[in-house]
Amino acid sequence: MSPLAALNSPSPADLWEMDHSHHLHPWTNFGSFQKEGSLVITRGEGCWLWDADGKRYLDSVGGLWCTNIGLGRREMAQAIADQAERLAFSNTFVDMANDPSARLAAKIADLAPADLNRVMFTTGGSTAVDTAVRMVAYVQSCLGFPEKTGIVARDHSYHGSTYLSQSVGKRPGDRVPEFRYKEDGIWHLTPPNPYRRPAGMTEAEFCDMLVAEFEELIARVGADRLGAFIAEPIQASGGVIVPPEGYLRRMWEVCQRHGLLFIADEVVTAFGRLGHWFASEAEFSVVPDIITTAKGLTSGYVPLGAMIFSDRLWDIMGQDPDRWFTAGFTYSGHPVACAAGLKNIEIMEREDLLGNASRMGALFQSRLKALEDLPLVGQVRGRGLMICSENVMNKTTKEPLPDGVNESKRISNAAEAMGLIVRPMAHLNVMSPPLTISEDEVEFIAVTLEKAIRQVTDELVREGFRLG
Template identity: 55%
Template sequence: MATPSKAFAVAHDPLVEADKAHYMHGYHVFDEHREQGALNIVAGEGAYIRDTHGNRFLDAVGGMWCTNIGLGREEMALAIADQVRQLAYSNPFSDMANDVAIELCQKLAQLAPGDLNHVFLTTGGSTAVDTAYRLIQYYQNCRGKPHKKHIIARYNAYHGSTTLTMSIGNKAADRVPEFDYQHDLIHHVSNPNPYRAPHDMDEAEFLDFLVAEFEDKILSLGADNVAAFFAEPIMGSGGVIIPPKGYFQRMWQLCQTYDILFVADEVVTSFGRLGTFFASEELFGVTPDIITTAKGLTSAYLPLGACIFSERIWQVIAEPGKGRCFTHGFTYSGHPVCCTAALKNIEIIEREHLLEHVKDVGGYLEQRLQSLCELPLVGDVRCMKLMACVEFVADKASKALFADEVNIGERIHSKAQAKGLLVRPIMHLNVMSPPLIITHAQVDEIVETLRQCIIETARELTALGLYQGR
């Protein structure tokens, strides 16, 4: 396998220069991109991708939490091509539909928990969460509760990148001062990260603290003003935060007590990543009022998202005789080619028993990653099936972080990339979300490559006087 080299790519690849001149990326880091360009990917098969120079990488990031069934599936390509030939587009508004969109909505209603029987199709995760927010406003107005509009979410969450969804999320690294955010109706409570629990609380004490804080926030705003609580079952981009046991049941109970809608943002956790189609009920014991999903819905073969909601909401907004219109939609929602990809994706997950496979290989990943806790730099390892994170610290005892300029997550990621492994650096974290088809041997490759990179980085930082080995 060739050794990846950004320097070579910058010096000799005209596509790198074209990229730097014309392509503005999501989360574009201007100075870094100007100097280094980007890693240009041209092919993918299964859990592997290749760049323009033939370098092959095990993609332990799964694209962006999304290449669930793996890349390059011929039957998916054929299904998409057949649908393009038959019907490439259909107007999704008002009194028009298409057969595959209907079939997909019916299938999602069957897979979703409880009475979440109604589906609004979107173009991705951000637009699914945006739709949920608008649906909540509409529902409360239809109920005659125009003041019940405040939203509670969690610090360091990620719910999307529209102005609204970035405001609902409150991830520090995303809150750059050059953007504006909405504040009036959006509020936040603590990140439920046991590793960072205040005052050395044990898990039970931390749980009580989180629940009490949530109730205090509701009461301070006035329960008649609070419309909904937004939460990822496991916080993904915020660092794979697995809350204390019982957290969601108790938060849900407070929502029931105070007539607050519970919105589960399952854009990452749905369609197999945790060994279930949806995680909220099966793994965390709650039936939400609304579920948002995307990513694994099509395994990223085409863009598609969905906002799935309850009969309770439908009965209010669709009350007969009111003459109402839900004036919200997207040109490409319900796109027949995207819906075909979703149906084929679900078929593959079911036929190949990938949920059962994830429970097996995900358990193995959990076990193997824990072995990294013994290494220098590693403060915490968090993993639930195929969502994983390694958190790096400058001091294990105090849990103190490295200074931002050390760029610890990127240092380790760069070493891994040079060895043919992609992990996702987020400040002091390396995050992983490999495809559902990953094997035990590939898990071993991920863990052992990371192990080497962490050890090498600790030596490097020690030599630079940036790490004392505590």
């Protein structure tokens, strides 16, 4: 077949080769990519994907935490097409607006907690976090504290992949020696992971330790140099870390005492993942100053992010009429993306997908918790429709297997062969299915993942590992 024919009417092998020869993927591992290439997906419907060869998979990862309303929605496609035909682009710089961005901003303000009534649209979660961090410096300067710009985050956090947002995050494996990161003005605290708390310490004592660590950092660095604390309500890509009871509320109280803004990174947890529009207040009794979001805002149909902030911050920044907030993107408030966001929320409301997420989330957590009976699984943790299983070599000491064993990737490979996609990350297997998931689909995930873990466990035992 000629190169042009292959480009226009590619076979599955042609698609694999095109990708293998020309595509640099996010987080490419060169060794495995050169050897194995990629799984080429060509169709999606609901929770299911089909590859180029026609094989079907249940996508328990939900794309990347994002396909909340499920794939293949004709009315979403139609809303996107209608808006593209009517107004494909209109910039929102300075004093320009378009009708979908105005309506979506108002809808988000209606759904967000308390006085978080102001919205700045971005291109995704990374740029939402990037913008939020810049806003911290702007607000603190307006308050008369131009040096109060430092950001406090946590280890094992993921906040995006721009230069600034990846510097704020600090997930193992993301920091590579070939790249440089912003080090000055950013501090990281112990992740609030109860499973990895010091031996002999209760969860309540662990929470006390984490809050005291924050207070000690403020005392050491100086509150006059620290502008904000940023936290995912549940640390998603860092290991689905659900913090100890009361942790986020107490960290918010520390921020209140020392004049730090509280940024809730809800790129994953907003728009239904935990059964709420936003998780900070509903799940953790915290009203942030700023919320960043993306992913479920459009359920991945088109890229869109948003930074949502309080009327109080707006008033602070707007006191001087000669000020300019010089941040934004060509595609901020893109009319097609905002039309998709509006239709996405409409579907979620009409079909009570938050309610389904709550009901199926409880079943999902209960059903997968049973995996802890397997010798390779140290803990299954999560909340709502986000969960991970952590693999260990010794369940008593929680010692992981050596990194080179790649047991989580082997589990995901085994599951994939059985028609289930799970996400391997270090010693974890992570899942975040669409909010449309059914009881039968939850059962398929639980049964298939158990089979995959048992298969890999048998392989590891034959290779000489002692597990349990």
